[in-house]
Structures are given as C-alpha cells and as structure tokens.
Amino acid sequence: MTAPTISTEALRELLEREAAVTVLDVRPAAERAEWAIPGSVHVDAYDALRRGDPTALADFHPTNGRRVVTVCAAGKTSMLAAERLRARGLDAVSLEGGMRAWSLAWNTAELPCPESTAWIVQLRRTGKGCLSYLIGSNGDAVVIDASLDPQVYHRVADEHGWRIRTVLETHVHADHLSRARGLAADTGARLCLPTTDRISFQYAPLNDGDTVRVGSAGLRVFHTPGHTPESACYLLDERALFTGDTLFLAAVGRPDLEATTEQSRSRAHVLYASLQRLVALPPETVVLPAHTSEPVAFDGRPISATLREVQQRTSLLRETEETFVSQILTRLPPTPPNHHRIVALNEAGTLPDDSTELEAGANRCAVA
Numbered sequence: 207m208t209a210p211t212i213s214t215e216a217l218r219e220l221l222e223r224e225a226a227v228t229v230l231d232v233r234p235a236a237e238r239a240e241w242a243i244p245g246s247v248h249v250d251a252y253d254a255l256r257r258g259d260p261t262a263l264a265d266f267h268p269t270n271g272r273r274v275v276t277v278c279a280a281g282k283t284s285m286l287a288a289e290r291l292r293a294r295g296l297d298a299v300s301l302e303g304g305m306r307a308w309s310l311a312w313n314t315a316e317l318p319c320p321e322s323t324a325w326i327v328q329l330r331r332t333g334k335g336c337l338s339y340l341i342g343s344n345g346d347a348v349v350i351d352a353s354l355d356p357q358v359y360h361r362v363a364d365e366h367g368w369r370i371r372t373v374l375e376t377h378v379h380a381d382h383l384s385r386a387r388g389l390a391a392d393t394g395a396r397l398c399l400p401t402t403d404r405i406s407f408q409y410a411p412l413n414d415g416d417t418v419r420v421g422s423a424g425l426r427v428f429h430t431p432g433h434t435p436e437s438a439c440y441l442l443d444e445r446a447l448f449t450g451d452t453l454f455l456a457a458v459g460r461p462d463l464e465a466t467t468e469q470s471r472s473r474a475h476v477l478y479a480s481l482q483r484l485v486a487l488p489p490e491t492v493v494l495p496a497h498t499s500e501p502v503a504f505d506g507r508p509i510s511a512t513l514r515e516v517q518q519r520t521s522l523l524r525e526t527e528e529t530f531v532s533q534i535l536t537r538l539p540p541t542p543p544n545h546h547r548i549v550a551l552n553e554a555g556t557l558p559d560d561s562t563e564l565e566a567g568a569n570r571c572a573v574a
C-alpha cells in the first residue's frame with residue numbers, strides 16, 4: 207500500500223486558510239531542532255518506522271481534525287508513517303519531498319508605512335527564514351531581496367494592483383539563491399544592486415545617498431558595509447528601514463563569510479561604524495530585516511520592531527567598538543551549508559536546475 211502525498215504548495219494553502227489539519231513530524235529530535243513546520247506536532251518515530259516496529263505511532267492521535275500530514279526530511283519515512291496511520295483508518299497523507307521541499311514554503315504579512323503612500327508586504331520563506339519585501343505606492347512596486355519563485359511576487363503584486371518596476375538586493379546573499387535577476391528579467395523591471403565588482407551580470411549600481419523611486423515614495427540608500435563589503439540598507443520615506451543582513455531584530459550581521467580571520471576583524475570594525483549610522487536614525491523607525499532565525503507562523507503578523515526596541519534587545523549595539531569587535535568574533539555561529547557555492551551562483555546570477563539540495567538547512571547570517 208502506498209499513501210497519497212500532498213505538495214508543499216497544497217499544505218501551505220491549508221495552513222494559510224487555517225484548515226483543520228494535524229502536521230505530524232516524525233524526524234529525529236536533533237533534525238527537528240534545526241527547523242520545523244509552524245504548529246506541527248513531533249513524535250520521534252524515525253527509527254521505529256524504519257525498522258518496522260508495529261508499535262510505532264500507536265499512541266498518536268490527531269490534535270486538529272482527522273486529517274494528518276506526515277513529514278520527514280525527504281518524504282520517505284513520512285510515507286511509512288502515513289501508511290501506518292491509514293491502516294488505523296486515519297486520513298493521512300505524506301508531505302512530498304519532506305522538509306527539503308518545504309524550504310520553499312512561504313506566507314505573507316502586510317504593514318502600512320506610517321505617514322507615507324507606501325504599503326509593505328513582507329514575504330516570509332517560512333521553510334528557511336528568508337524575508338523579502340514587496341513595496342507598493344500609486345500602482346508601482348519594488349521588490350527587495352527576492353528569495354522565492356518570481357511567480358509568487360507576480361501573484362502578490364497582482365492582488366494589490368501593482369506593477370513591479372524595480373528589483374533591489376541588499377547584498378550578495380550566502381544562504382539562499384537570489385531570484386532577483388530572474389524576477390527583473392520576467393517583469394522588465396530595473397535590477398538595482400549596491401555597487402560592487404563581485405557581480406558578473408548587468409545591473410544598475412546604487413551608491414550611498416541615492417534614492418530609488420517607487421510611485422510617490424522613495425527609498426534612500428545607506429551603504430552599510432560589514433556583513434559584506436557591498437551591503438546596503440534602504441530607508442523608505444524616512445520611516446521604514448530594510449536592513450538586509452546588517453541588522454536583525456535582536457542580532458547583527460556576521461562579518462566572516464568569504465573572509466579570512468584578518469578580513470573578518472576589519473569587517474567587524476566597519477560593521478560597527480555602519481551600525482552607528484543606523485542607530486542614529488529616529489528611534490521609531492521600523493526595522494525590517496532579511497532573515498529570521500525561527501520558522502515563520504501563518505499568523506499574518508509582520509516580523510519587525512522599532513529601532514528603539516532593536517537597540518534594547520541587542521546588547522552588541524551598546525558596546526564600545528573594541529568590545530563589539532572582540533565579542534562578535536567569539537560568538538560566530540557555524541557557517542551556513544554550501545555558502546561558497548551559493549555565493550558563486552549569486553555573483554554569476556545563475557540558478558541550478560534543482561536548488562533544494564543546495565539551499566537545505568537554516569539560514570545563519572546573524573550574531574546575537
């Protein structure tokens with residue numbers, strides 16, 4: 207007997223409309239600790255299912271309706287789990303491709319930009335923690351840090367009656383494959399990137415102090431090197447700050463990717479200066495980063511905070527330059543998987559045939 211499967215997109219839609227469904231994660235506890243589907247329940251049944259133990263999942267009962275979606279790393283053990291549950295008469299299906307495929311799942315949150323014509327949609331790649339943005343004003347839109355299939359941005363822009371005119375990146379990403387070039391090519395939009403000689407395709411370069419127009423709103427460019435040499439932040443109508451991987455809600459960007467130990471140290475000094483510029487902005491400025499370190503719930507609540515809140519939560523922002531540099535270099539998390547290869551592809555502006563293997567794993571761009 208083979209159990210039916212459900213695609214990532216179909217499960218995403220079920221969760222988005224809060225349908226009654228129990229998502230059952232059967233992976234080993236250590237794998238689940240890395241990343242999980244929001245609202246899922248966990249039974250560490252991996253070994254028992256693999257060895258055909260008849261008691262595996264015997265005690266499991268759905269908690270949200272009768273329908274169950276079983277999940278594992280790649281969709282094989284979850285199939286065994288779904289078969290086992292179906293034999294008990296439950297309506298169980300297996301998530302096709304498992305957590306690897308779930309990496310591309312997404313949801314959205316909406317937020318107005320105070321005292322501005324602009325409206326912001328935060329697109330959250332819940333399966334990986336990448337945050338991208340669609341900003342509309344007077345029918346025109348700009349996308350920042352596209353990490354999802356271009357069709358997703360088209361769909362959300364259409365729903366708002368916007369036309370995507372410009373595509374921006376905050377920096378050359380190391381944890382996900384950029385979809386910015388493909389999105390710009392699809393839409394005929396202008397592709398704008400912070401000035402760098404790392405990129406081998408055509409783009410419109412942005413420099414500190416430039417302004418990118420979207421409808422009647424404007425995004426002012428802040429060159430904020432440190433996480434990477436070209437990193438930039440964008441300030442929307444003096445109210446909302448898109449910080450990329452320079453500043454998170456309770457952490458700062460790591461300065462060591464694609465860098466030697468000495469380069470990491472000098473980048474940490476440069477990052478300190480960049481962050482000083484940002485924290486000098488008004489404390490009520492809304493901070494919108496490019497990543498979160500937790501799976502994003504299907505709750506429509508934006509992942510954002512005021513600059514005041516970010517300063518309160520981020521002890522590194524209150525240190526002297528010397529302490530900041532020494533602490534950041536001792537607290538570096540493990541490097542993201544496959545980052546050399548992802549950076550090389552992003553510099554070349556190309557996508558592999560299958561990105562799921564390369565992009566597997568949590569993002570790790572922050573130092574708390």
Ligand SMILES: [Fe+2]
Pocket residue numbers: 377378379380381433451571
């Ligand atoms: Fe990054």
